[in-house]
Amino acid sequence: MKEITIRLKDHTYHQLKELTELENLINRHRDKNRDDNYQIEDFVVGCIIDKMEQMNHFKPINPMIDHSRQLVIKNRFKEIAKQKHIYIKDIADQLDMKPPNISKIVNNVSQPRLELFIKIWLVLGCPPLHQCLYLEED
Numbered sequence: 001m002k003e004i005t006i007r008l009k010d011h012t013y014h015q016l017k018e019l020t021e022l023e024n025l026i027n028r029h030r031d032k033n034r035d036d037n038y039q040i041e042d043f044v045v046g047c048i049i050d051k052m053e054q055m056n057h058f059k060p061i062n063p064m065i066d067h068s069r070q071l072v073i074k075n076r077f078k079e080i081a082k083q084k085h086i087y088i089k090d091i092a093d094q095l096d097m098k099p100p101n102i103s104k105i106v107n108n109v110s111q112p113r114l115e116l117f118i119k120i121w122l123v124l125g126c127p128p129l130h131q132c133l134y135l136e137e138d
Contacts (some may be wrong), residue, residue, distance in 0.1 A: 006044075016040050057130040070138040075117075076131065078106040080124050094123045 008016070020043045027034050061071055081091065088106060092099040095116075104110045105120065112120065121132060 013040075016043055019043060054128065054130045057133075060135055071135040072138050073111075074108045074134055074136050075106070076134060077120055077124060080127050080132065081106065084125065086124065091120060091123050095119055 017040055020038055020040050023043070024036075024038055027036065027038075060069070061073065081087070088102050089099050091097075091106075092102045095102070102120070105112045105116070121127070121129075124132075
């Protein structure tokens with residue numbers, strides 16, 4: 001295992017400290033028998049790993065890498081909406097659109113413009129982008 005040293009602004013350090021303390025408090029509240037006590041370093045390492053996973057998710061469509069397969073980007077809006085108990089009609093109402101138009105998008109029949117993608121993403125509560133999209137062979 002390698003070790004690195006980083007420098008943080010005081011404000012950033014204090015934010016990390018607060019988040020780590022909050023996570024420990026939430027964990028102890030959920031389970032009184034928990035004795036783990038995360039350190040700031042654990043939180044930073046977790047953030048780095050999460051960011052790397054997000055970046056690797058889209059590696060297959062990176063234009064700088066030669067790919068032999070043709071992949072199509074699809075959305076998981078339908079699954080995300082279902083998990084959050086949000087109906088197509090709710091999304092359509094929020095966006096002042098007709099439900100059939102939203103249905104085509106969440107069922108990957110058609111792809112939305114970026115502006116509409118972002119609006120739907122906002123209605124769904126801004127889930128992590130790598131959870132919203134997946135790659136499928138053409």
